[in-house]
Amino acid sequence: MARTLTTPEVKTITEQAIWRFRFEVPQKRNVGDTGMEVDTDGIYVHFEVQSFDADGNVINTSFAVGNFADWPANFKTDVQSVYSILNSYATSLGLIAGPGTDDPIG
Numbered sequence: 001m002a003r004t005l006t007t008p009e010v011k012t013i014t015e016q017a018i019w020r021f022r023f024e025v026p027q028k029r030n031v032g033d034t035g036m037e038v039d040t041d042g043i044y045v046h047f048e049v050q051s052f053d054a055d056g057n058v059i060n061t062s063f064a065v066g067n068f069a070d071w072p073a074n075f076k077t078d079v080q081s082v083y084s085i086l087n088s089y090a091t092s093l094g095l096i097a098g099p100g101t102d103d104p105i106g
Helices: 073-092
Strands: 015-024 027-029 035-038 044-052 058-067
Touching: 015 073
Parallel strands: none
Antiparallel strands: 015 044, 027 035, 044 058
């Protein structure tokens, strides 16, 4: 959803929107070297903000990356929910080859 700017800092930009985002959720060997676990220190969200002129044309795209540790707890809970849904979907598509116990993201 775009934001219509009431007092734009750059006069040619009238609306902005987060255009795309993706999570990077790396895995690592656990301390006991008995299996894999989520590398929670290495989780990042990459996102783009697009700026539009009054005619709806894209005039700028900015990129940013945030580390998972820097986000509030409710955001982390939302990411855990999305990850769980994607895990189930990947299993239904046969991309994950069977049932098991999923690592929590904490």
